Amino acid sequence: MARKYFGTDGIRGMANGEKLTPELAMKVGMAAGTKFVRGDHRNRVVIGKDTRRSGYMLESALAAGFTAVGMDVYFLGPMPTPAVAMLTRSLRADLGVMISASHNPYEDNGIKFFRPDGYKLSDEIEAEIERLIDTDMTKLLAHGMQIGRAHRDEAASTRYIEYAKRTLPRSIDLSGLRVVVDCANGAAYKVAPVALWELGAEVIAIGDEPNGYNINHKVGSTAPEAVSAKVKEVRADIGIALDGDADRVIIIDEKGNVVDGDQFMAVIAHSWLEREMLVGGGIVATIMSNLGLERYLGGLGLTLERTQVGDRYVLETMRNKGFNVGGEQSGHIILSDFTTTGDGLVAALQLLAVLKQQNRPISEICHRFERVPQLLRNVRFKSGKPLDDKHVKQAIADAQSMLGAAGRIVVRPSGTEPVIRVMGEADDAALVENVVGQVEAAILKIA
Template sequence: MGRKYFGTDGIRGKANGPKLTPDLAMKVGMAAGLKFVNGDHRNRVVIGKDTRRSGYMIEYALVAGFTAVGMDVYLLGPMPTPAVAMLTRSLRADLGVMISASHNPYEDNGIKLFRPDGYKLSDDVEAEIEKLIDSDLLPKLAQGRDIGRAYRDDEARTRYIEYAKRTLPRNMDLTGIRVVLDCANGAAYKVAPLALWELGAEVITIGVEPDGFNINHKVGSTAPEAVAAKVKEMRADIGIALDGDADRVIIIDEKGQVVDGDQFMAVIAQSWLKRNMLIGGGIVATIMSNLGLERYLSSIGLTLERTQVGDRYVLEAMRAKGFNVGGEQSGHIILSDFTTTGDGLVAALQLLSVIKEEERSVSEICSRFEKVPQLLRNVRFKAGKPLEDKTIKKLIAESQARLGTAGRLVIRESGTEPVIRVMGEADDAALVTSIVAEIEAAIQQVA
C-alpha cells in the first residue's frame, strides 16, 4: 500500500494544493516532533528553507506544530539542504527540516526531514509519522512551561561556510581561478558566493536575486545555458550551477560545455584514489550512468556499483557496502567523508581543488573518458502495466541479446509520472537508435 504523504524525497507538492497545506505542515511538525521528543533534555529542531514565497507559510506552520509538542525551534533562514543536514548534527538537534522543492518551479514546495545524525528518515519512520498525522494529536500536546519556543540562528550561515571551506586540502586556496557561480535564485544565494570569495576565487554571480518567484527560472542546474553564456562572456575558468536547494551541481568548462555527473565522479574517483582517500575500491552510481564511466573506472582498477535511480538509493548502497563516493548523472554528488547528502558546493570545491593542483583547464580535467552513445526516450501511457506485456518482454530480451556484452538496455517505469523510460547504449550508435525506436513504438502500441 502506497504512503499517503511522503514520497521518495519527503513531502512535495503544489503549495496550497491538495497535498501540501499549512494545516498539513503543522500536523507534520506535531507528529515528527512527538516521534523525536524524549524526556532527558530540552528537545530541539532546526529548520532551513529555500527562497520560495510559500516557504514563510510552511515554516511558521511547522514552528506551530513543533512548539505545540514541546520542541524548541531554531530557524536558519535560507540555507542549502546539505547545510541543514550538517547543522542538525553540529547543533545536536533531535531533528532537522528543509523546506524546499529542489529544482521544481516556485509554485511547488516540500518538507524534508533529517535524523539527529543528518541522514534522511527511513521509510519505516516516515510511515510512523504518517500514522501520527492521522491520529488525534490534541491529548499529546505540551502544556504550560513545556511548550516550546522559537529562536533565529544568525550564526548558521557562518558555520556552514567554514565547514565547506575546511573540505579543501589543507593550505589550499582558490586564488587565480575565475568562477561564474549560478545559485538558481535559491537557497545558496548567500553562502556559496561568500565561501568561494573567502577562499580567494574571483567570483562572478548570477541567480543571486531571489524574489520568491524566480527560483530555478531560466537559471541553475536545470538551465545551464545561462551560466554557459556567462562563462564565455567573462572568459571564466569554470561555471558552477546549483539547483534550488543546492544539493545538486552542474559544471561548465571554460568553453561553455556542460560536464555531467559521470565525468565529475570520474575526476573525484581518480583524485581521491591518488590521495589515498577513496574507500571501497570504487564508486556508486545509478543504472543511468554511462557505460564509458564503468570502463574508465575499470581501467584504473576501480569498480562501479549500480543502484536504481535516486540519490537516496545511491547513499544506501554507499553506507551498506562501504563506499565514500557516489552520485548521479544529474549532478547529485555524495561525498560521505564530508556530507550525509548531496552537496553542490562541497562537490564543486573538490573539483576546484583538482584544477588548482593539476593546473590544467576544466575541459582537460573533465574529459576522463569517451561516452558510449546513449539514447533515452520517455514513452507516456494512460493506464495498465505495458512492461508486463508478453510481446514487450520478448522484444526487450531479443534487443538485449542483439546488444550483447557491448551494450545495455535500461527500461523502467517512472515513479512520479505515467512514463516509461527507455534507455539504450552501445558503441554502435545506429544500433542503439534502431533498438530504442523499436521498443518505443512497441510500448506505444501496447499502451
C-alpha cells in the same frame, strides 16, 4: 503500501494545493516532533528553507506544530539542504527540517526531514509519521512550561561556510581562479559566493537575487545556458550551477560546455584514489551512468556499483557496501567523508582543488573518457502496466540479446508520470537506435 503524504524525497506539492497546506504542515510538525521527543533534555529542531515565498508560511506552520508538542525550534533562514543536514548534527538537534522543492518551480514546495545523525528518515519512520497525522493529536500537546520556544540562529550561515571551506585540502586556495557561480535564486544565494570568495577566488555570482518567485527560473542547474553565457562573457575558468536547494551541481567548462555528471565523478574518483582517500575500491552510481564511466574506472582498477535511479538509493548502497563517493548524472554528488547527502558546493570544491593542482583547463580535466552512444526515449502510456505484457518483455529480452555483453538496455517506469523510460547504449549508435526503437514500438502497441 502506497503512502498518503510522503513521496520519494519527503512531502512535495503545490503550496496551498490539494496536499501541501499550512494545516498539514502544522500536523506534520506535531507528528514528527512527537516521534523525536526523547530523553529529559529540551528537544530541539532546526528548520532551514530555500527562497520560495511559501516558505514563510510553511516555516511558521511547522514551528507551531513542533512547539505545540514541546520542541524548541531554531530557524536557520535560507540554507542549502546539505547545510541543514550538517547543522542538525553540529547543533545536536533531535530533528532537522528543510523546506524546499529543489529544482521545481516556485509554485511548489516541500518538507524534508533529517535524523539527529544528518541522514534522511527511513520509510518506516515516515510511515509512522503519516499514521500520527491522521489521528487525534490533541493527546500529543505539551502544556505549561513544556511548550516549546522559537529562536532564530543568526550564525547558521557562517557555520556552514566554515564547514564547506574546510573540505578543501589545507594546502590549496582558489587564488587566481575566476569562478562564475549560479545560485538559482535559491538557498545558496548567500553562502556559495561568500565561501568561494573567502577561499581566494574571483567570484562572479548570478542567480543571487531571489524575490520569492524567481527560484530556478532561467537560472541554476536546470537552465545551464545562463551560467554558460556568463562564463564565456567574462572568460571564467569554470562555471558552477546549483539548483534551488543546492544539493545538486552542474559544472560548465571554460568554453561554456556542460560537463557530464559521469565525467565529474570520474575526476573525483581518480583524484581521491591518488590521494589515498577513496574507500570501497570504486564508486556508486545509478543504472543511467554511461558505460564509458564504468570502463574508465575499470582501467584504474576500480569498480562501478550501480543502483536504481535516485540519490537515496546511491547513499543506501554507499553505506551498506562501504563506499565514500557516489552520485548521479544529474549532478547529485555524495561525498560521505564530508556529507550525509548531496552537496553541490562541497562537490564543486573538490573539482576546484584538482583544477588548482593540475593547472590545466577544466575542459581537459573533465574529459576522462569518450561517452558510449546512449539514447533515452520516454514512452507515454494511458493506463495499465505495459512492462508486465509478455510482448514487451520479449522485446526487451531481444534487445539485450542484440546488444550482447558490450551494451545495455534499461527499461523502467517513471515514478512521477505515466511514462516508460527506455535507455539503450552500446558502441554502435545505429544498433542502439534500432533496439530502443523496437522496445518503444512494443510498448506503444499496448499503450
